[in-house]
Amino acid sequence: METSYQGGVPFEDNDNFQRLSQTIASNIKKISQNVSSMSKMVNQLQTPQDSQELRNQLRQIQNYTQKLAKDTSSMIMQLMKQKTDIPANVLTRDRLSDEYMATLNAFQSTQRAAAQKTKEDVRKVKAQSINIGDPFALGGGSKDGMELESSRKQEQLTLQEERELQELEERERDIRQLESDIVDVNQIFKELGAMIHEQGAVVESIEASVEHAATDVEAAAHELSHAANYKNKLRKKKVYITLILIIVISIILILIFNH
CATH class of the missing domain: 1.20.58.70 (Methane Monooxygenase Hydroxylase; Chain G, domain 1)
Structure with missing residues:
Protein backbone atom coordinates (compact mmCIF):
# COMPACT_ATOMS: atom_id res chain seq x y z
CA MET A 1 0.00 0.00 0.00
CA PRO A 135 15.33 9.05 84.02
CA PHE A 136 16.01 7.78 87.58
CA ALA A 137 18.02 10.83 88.56
CA LEU A 138 15.09 12.53 90.30
CA GLY A 139 15.39 14.43 93.54
CA GLY A 140 13.08 14.57 96.60
CA GLY A 141 9.94 12.61 97.48
CA SER A 142 9.43 9.26 99.13
CA LYS A 143 10.96 6.06 97.89
CA ASP A 144 7.64 4.67 96.66
CA GLY A 145 6.70 8.01 95.08
CA MET A 146 10.09 8.24 93.39
CA GLU A 147 9.78 4.71 92.04
CA LEU A 148 6.26 5.38 90.73
CA GLU A 149 7.27 8.68 89.16
CA SER A 150 10.37 7.07 87.79
CA SER A 151 8.37 4.26 86.23
CA ARG A 152 5.95 6.73 84.67
CA LYS A 153 8.76 8.88 83.28
CA GLN A 154 10.53 5.81 81.94
CA GLU A 155 7.38 4.66 80.17
CA GLN A 156 6.88 8.11 78.62
CA LEU A 157 10.50 8.23 77.51
CA THR A 158 10.25 4.73 76.06
CA LEU A 159 7.17 5.65 74.01
CA GLN A 160 8.80 8.88 72.89
CA GLU A 161 11.99 7.08 71.95
CA GLU A 162 10.00 4.52 69.96
CA ARG A 163 8.22 7.28 68.05
CA GLU A 164 11.49 9.08 67.45
CA LEU A 165 13.13 5.84 66.35
CA GLN A 166 10.32 5.18 63.88
CA GLU A 167 10.59 8.73 62.52
CA LEU A 168 14.35 8.36 62.36
CA GLU A 169 14.13 5.12 60.38
CA GLU A 170 11.49 6.62 58.09
CA ARG A 171 13.57 9.72 57.39
CA GLU A 172 16.67 7.65 56.78
CA VAL A 202 24.44 14.82 12.75
CA VAL A 203 23.42 18.48 12.58
CA GLU A 204 27.05 19.48 12.03
CA SER A 205 27.26 16.90 9.24
CA ILE A 206 24.09 18.28 7.66
CA GLU A 207 25.46 21.82 7.97
CA ALA A 208 28.69 20.71 6.31
CA SER A 209 26.69 19.15 3.47
CA VAL A 210 24.67 22.33 3.09
CA GLU A 211 27.89 24.35 3.06
CA HIS A 212 29.33 22.05 0.40
CA ALA A 213 26.13 22.33 -1.60
CA ALA A 214 26.23 26.11 -1.28
CA THR A 215 29.81 26.09 -2.60
CA ASP A 216 28.74 23.95 -5.54
CA VAL A 217 25.81 26.25 -6.23
CA GLU A 218 28.13 29.27 -6.13
CA ALA A 219 30.54 27.57 -8.53
CA ALA A 220 27.67 26.64 -10.84
CA ALA A 221 26.38 30.22 -10.73
CA HIS A 222 29.86 31.44 -11.66
CA GLU A 223 29.97 29.02 -14.60
CA LEU A 224 26.53 30.14 -15.73
CA SER A 225 27.61 33.76 -15.51
CA HIS A 226 30.72 32.99 -17.52
CA ALA A 227 28.62 31.15 -20.14
CA ALA A 228 26.16 34.05 -20.28
CA ASN A 229 29.02 36.52 -20.87
CA TYR A 230 30.45 34.31 -23.60
CA LYS A 231 27.02 34.06 -25.21
CA ASN A 232 26.61 37.85 -25.11
CA LYS A 233 30.02 38.34 -26.68
CA LEU A 234 29.17 35.83 -29.39
CA ARG A 235 25.88 37.57 -30.07
CA LYS A 236 27.63 40.95 -30.37
CA LYS A 237 30.21 39.43 -32.69
CA LYS A 238 27.46 38.11 -34.94
CA VAL A 239 25.81 41.54 -34.97
CA TYR A 240 29.09 43.23 -35.94
CA ILE A 241 29.71 40.70 -38.74
CA THR A 242 26.18 41.20 -40.04
CA LEU A 243 26.61 44.99 -40.03
CA ILE A 244 29.92 44.69 -41.89
CA LEU A 245 28.34 42.41 -44.48
CA ILE A 246 25.45 44.85 -44.96
CA ILE A 247 27.89 47.73 -45.43
CA VAL A 248 30.02 45.76 -47.90
CA ILE A 249 26.95 44.67 -49.90
CA SER A 250 25.64 48.25 -49.87
CA ILE A 251 28.96 49.56 -51.26
CA ILE A 252 29.01 46.91 -53.98
CA LEU A 253 25.41 47.73 -54.99
CA ILE A 254 26.17 51.46 -55.10
CA LEU A 255 29.20 50.86 -57.31
CA ILE A 256 27.18 48.63 -59.65
CA PHE A 257 24.38 51.18 -59.99
CA ASN A 258 26.83 54.02 -60.61
CA HIS A 259 28.60 52.05 -63.31
Whole structure:
Protein backbone atom coordinates (compact mmCIF):
# COMPACT_ATOMS: atom_id res chain seq x y z
CA MET A 1 0.00 0.00 0.00
CA GLU A 2 1.33 3.44 -0.88
CA THR A 3 2.12 5.93 1.85
CA SER A 4 1.21 9.58 1.46
CA TYR A 5 4.03 12.05 1.97
CA GLN A 6 4.25 15.64 3.12
CA GLY A 7 7.56 17.37 2.52
CA GLY A 8 9.34 14.04 2.15
CA VAL A 9 7.95 12.73 5.48
CA PRO A 10 5.16 10.12 5.71
CA PHE A 11 1.90 11.53 7.14
CA GLU A 12 1.84 8.68 9.66
CA ASP A 13 5.36 9.48 10.91
CA ASN A 14 4.53 13.18 11.15
CA ASP A 15 1.34 12.39 13.13
CA ASN A 16 3.34 10.20 15.53
CA PHE A 17 5.86 13.00 15.94
CA GLN A 18 3.10 15.50 16.76
CA ARG A 19 1.39 13.20 19.27
CA LEU A 20 4.66 12.36 20.99
CA SER A 21 5.78 15.98 21.16
CA GLN A 22 2.41 17.06 22.62
CA THR A 23 2.63 14.37 25.32
CA ILE A 24 6.19 15.43 26.16
CA ALA A 25 5.15 19.10 26.39
CA SER A 26 2.29 18.15 28.73
CA ASN A 27 4.61 16.06 30.93
CA ILE A 28 7.18 18.85 31.14
CA LYS A 29 4.44 21.19 32.31
CA LYS A 30 3.34 18.69 34.99
CA ILE A 31 6.91 18.16 36.18
CA SER A 32 7.45 21.90 36.39
CA GLN A 33 4.26 22.34 38.43
CA ASN A 34 5.25 19.48 40.75
CA VAL A 35 8.72 20.93 41.25
CA SER A 36 7.13 24.25 42.23
CA SER A 37 4.90 22.46 44.79
CA MET A 38 7.86 20.42 46.08
CA SER A 39 9.94 23.57 46.50
CA LYS A 40 7.22 25.17 48.65
CA MET A 41 6.99 22.01 50.80
CA VAL A 42 10.76 21.83 51.24
CA ASN A 43 10.77 25.47 52.40
CA GLN A 44 8.19 24.53 55.08
CA LEU A 45 10.42 21.81 56.53
CA GLN A 46 12.01 22.67 59.90
CA THR A 47 9.42 25.45 60.39
CA PRO A 48 6.20 25.59 62.45
CA GLN A 49 4.36 24.36 59.32
CA ASP A 50 6.42 21.15 59.31
CA SER A 51 4.45 17.97 59.99
CA GLN A 52 4.48 14.27 59.17
CA GLU A 53 1.56 14.84 56.82
CA LEU A 54 3.61 17.42 54.93
CA ARG A 55 6.52 15.01 54.66
CA ASN A 56 4.23 12.25 53.40
CA GLN A 57 2.83 14.58 50.72
CA LEU A 58 6.35 15.58 49.73
CA ARG A 59 7.36 11.92 49.45
CA GLN A 60 4.33 11.10 47.29
CA ILE A 61 4.79 13.98 44.86
CA GLN A 62 8.53 13.27 44.68
CA ASN A 63 7.93 9.60 43.78
CA TYR A 64 5.29 10.49 41.19
CA THR A 65 7.49 13.17 39.60
CA GLN A 66 10.45 10.78 39.51
CA LYS A 67 8.42 8.23 37.55
CA LEU A 68 7.05 10.94 35.27
CA ALA A 69 10.59 12.18 34.59
CA LYS A 70 11.75 8.68 33.63
CA ASP A 71 8.80 8.18 31.28
CA THR A 72 9.34 11.59 29.70
CA SER A 73 13.04 10.84 29.25
CA SER A 74 12.16 7.72 27.25
CA MET A 75 9.75 9.77 25.12
CA ILE A 76 12.39 12.45 24.49
CA MET A 77 14.78 9.75 23.28
CA GLN A 78 12.11 8.30 20.97
CA LEU A 79 11.43 11.76 19.60
CA MET A 80 15.11 12.44 18.94
CA LYS A 81 15.50 9.12 17.13
CA GLN A 82 12.68 9.92 14.72
CA LYS A 83 13.92 11.19 11.36
CA THR A 84 12.26 14.35 10.11
CA ASP A 85 12.97 16.74 7.26
CA ILE A 86 10.39 19.28 8.43
CA PRO A 87 12.21 22.34 9.91
CA ALA A 88 9.32 23.04 12.33
CA ASN A 89 9.63 19.52 13.77
CA VAL A 90 13.38 19.93 14.25
CA LEU A 91 12.81 23.20 16.12
CA THR A 92 10.10 21.56 18.27
CA ARG A 93 12.38 18.65 19.12
CA ASP A 94 15.25 20.93 20.13
CA ARG A 95 12.97 23.19 22.16
CA LEU A 96 11.40 20.29 24.06
CA SER A 97 14.79 18.73 24.86
CA ASP A 98 16.08 22.08 26.19
CA GLU A 99 12.94 22.66 28.27
CA TYR A 100 13.06 19.13 29.66
CA MET A 101 16.72 19.41 30.66
CA ALA A 102 16.03 22.72 32.45
CA THR A 103 13.00 21.25 34.26
CA LEU A 104 14.95 18.13 35.20
CA ASN A 105 17.73 20.29 36.61
CA ALA A 106 15.22 22.18 38.80
CA PHE A 107 13.73 18.86 39.96
CA GLN A 108 17.14 17.54 40.98
CA SER A 109 17.95 20.75 42.88
CA THR A 110 14.71 20.38 44.85
CA GLN A 111 15.56 16.74 45.57
CA ARG A 112 18.97 17.75 46.92
CA ALA A 113 17.41 20.43 49.15
CA ALA A 114 14.90 17.91 50.56
CA ALA A 115 17.66 15.36 51.20
CA GLN A 116 19.83 17.97 52.94
CA LYS A 117 17.05 19.04 55.32
CA THR A 118 16.10 15.43 56.06
CA LYS A 119 19.75 14.66 56.93
CA GLU A 120 19.80 17.64 59.29
CA ASP A 121 16.63 16.33 60.99
CA VAL A 122 18.20 12.88 61.42
CA ARG A 123 21.32 14.40 62.99
CA LYS A 124 19.18 16.42 65.43
CA VAL A 125 17.14 13.36 66.46
CA LYS A 126 20.30 11.33 67.03
CA ALA A 127 21.84 14.15 69.08
CA GLN A 128 18.70 14.41 71.23
CA SER A 129 18.63 10.67 71.85
CA ILE A 130 22.26 10.78 73.03
CA ASN A 131 21.62 13.73 75.34
CA ILE A 132 18.66 12.15 77.14
CA GLY A 133 19.47 12.19 80.84
CA ASP A 134 19.08 9.43 83.45
CA PRO A 135 15.33 9.05 84.02
CA PHE A 136 16.01 7.78 87.58
CA ALA A 137 18.02 10.83 88.56
CA LEU A 138 15.09 12.53 90.30
CA GLY A 139 15.39 14.43 93.54
CA GLY A 140 13.08 14.57 96.60
CA GLY A 141 9.94 12.61 97.48
CA SER A 142 9.43 9.26 99.13
CA LYS A 143 10.96 6.06 97.89
CA ASP A 144 7.64 4.67 96.66
CA GLY A 145 6.70 8.01 95.08
CA MET A 146 10.09 8.24 93.39
CA GLU A 147 9.78 4.71 92.04
CA LEU A 148 6.26 5.38 90.73
CA GLU A 149 7.27 8.68 89.16
CA SER A 150 10.37 7.07 87.79
CA SER A 151 8.37 4.26 86.23
CA ARG A 152 5.95 6.73 84.67
CA LYS A 153 8.76 8.88 83.28
CA GLN A 154 10.53 5.81 81.94
CA GLU A 155 7.38 4.66 80.17
CA GLN A 156 6.88 8.11 78.62
CA LEU A 157 10.50 8.23 77.51
CA THR A 158 10.25 4.73 76.06
CA LEU A 159 7.17 5.65 74.01
CA GLN A 160 8.80 8.88 72.89
CA GLU A 161 11.99 7.08 71.95
CA GLU A 162 10.00 4.52 69.96
CA ARG A 163 8.22 7.28 68.05
CA GLU A 164 11.49 9.08 67.45
CA LEU A 165 13.13 5.84 66.35
CA GLN A 166 10.32 5.18 63.88
CA GLU A 167 10.59 8.73 62.52
CA LEU A 168 14.35 8.36 62.36
CA GLU A 169 14.13 5.12 60.38
CA GLU A 170 11.49 6.62 58.09
CA ARG A 171 13.57 9.72 57.39
CA GLU A 172 16.67 7.65 56.78
CA ARG A 173 14.66 5.64 54.23
CA ASP A 174 13.60 8.92 52.64
CA ILE A 175 17.24 9.99 52.42
CA ARG A 176 18.28 6.72 50.78
CA GLN A 177 15.37 6.97 48.32
CA LEU A 178 16.16 10.60 47.50
CA GLU A 179 19.83 9.81 46.95
CA SER A 180 18.88 6.88 44.71
CA ASP A 181 16.51 9.11 42.74
CA ILE A 182 19.20 11.78 42.37
CA VAL A 183 21.53 9.13 40.92
CA ASP A 184 18.76 8.10 38.50
CA VAL A 185 18.30 11.71 37.39
CA ASN A 186 22.07 11.97 36.86
CA GLN A 187 21.87 8.91 34.62
CA ILE A 188 19.05 10.53 32.65
CA PHE A 189 21.25 13.62 32.19
CA LYS A 190 24.10 11.43 30.88
CA GLU A 191 21.91 9.50 28.45
CA LEU A 192 20.22 12.61 27.10
CA GLY A 193 23.53 14.46 26.93
CA ALA A 194 25.05 11.64 24.87
CA MET A 195 22.07 11.59 22.52
CA ILE A 196 22.05 15.38 22.14
CA HIS A 197 25.77 15.25 21.38
CA GLU A 198 25.10 12.57 18.76
CA GLN A 199 22.29 14.65 17.27
CA GLY A 200 24.63 17.64 17.29
CA ALA A 201 27.17 15.66 15.26
CA VAL A 202 24.44 14.82 12.75
CA VAL A 203 23.42 18.48 12.58
CA GLU A 204 27.05 19.48 12.03
CA SER A 205 27.26 16.90 9.24
CA ILE A 206 24.09 18.28 7.66
CA GLU A 207 25.46 21.82 7.97
CA ALA A 208 28.69 20.71 6.31
CA SER A 209 26.69 19.15 3.47
CA VAL A 210 24.67 22.33 3.09
CA GLU A 211 27.89 24.35 3.06
CA HIS A 212 29.33 22.05 0.40
CA ALA A 213 26.13 22.33 -1.60
CA ALA A 214 26.23 26.11 -1.28
CA THR A 215 29.81 26.09 -2.60
CA ASP A 216 28.74 23.95 -5.54
CA VAL A 217 25.81 26.25 -6.23
CA GLU A 218 28.13 29.27 -6.13
CA ALA A 219 30.54 27.57 -8.53
CA ALA A 220 27.67 26.64 -10.84
CA ALA A 221 26.38 30.22 -10.73
CA HIS A 222 29.86 31.44 -11.66
CA GLU A 223 29.97 29.02 -14.60
CA LEU A 224 26.53 30.14 -15.73
CA SER A 225 27.61 33.76 -15.51
CA HIS A 226 30.72 32.99 -17.52
CA ALA A 227 28.62 31.15 -20.14
CA ALA A 228 26.16 34.05 -20.28
CA ASN A 229 29.02 36.52 -20.87
CA TYR A 230 30.45 34.31 -23.60
CA LYS A 231 27.02 34.06 -25.21
CA ASN A 232 26.61 37.85 -25.11
CA LYS A 233 30.02 38.34 -26.68
CA LEU A 234 29.17 35.83 -29.39
CA ARG A 235 25.88 37.57 -30.07
CA LYS A 236 27.63 40.95 -30.37
CA LYS A 237 30.21 39.43 -32.69
CA LYS A 238 27.46 38.11 -34.94
CA VAL A 239 25.81 41.54 -34.97
CA TYR A 240 29.09 43.23 -35.94
CA ILE A 241 29.71 40.70 -38.74
CA THR A 242 26.18 41.20 -40.04
CA LEU A 243 26.61 44.99 -40.03
CA ILE A 244 29.92 44.69 -41.89
CA LEU A 245 28.34 42.41 -44.48
CA ILE A 246 25.45 44.85 -44.96
CA ILE A 247 27.89 47.73 -45.43
CA VAL A 248 30.02 45.76 -47.90
CA ILE A 249 26.95 44.67 -49.90
CA SER A 250 25.64 48.25 -49.87
CA ILE A 251 28.96 49.56 -51.26
CA ILE A 252 29.01 46.91 -53.98
CA LEU A 253 25.41 47.73 -54.99
CA ILE A 254 26.17 51.46 -55.10
CA LEU A 255 29.20 50.86 -57.31
CA ILE A 256 27.18 48.63 -59.65
CA PHE A 257 24.38 51.18 -59.99
CA ASN A 258 26.83 54.02 -60.61
CA HIS A 259 28.60 52.05 -63.31
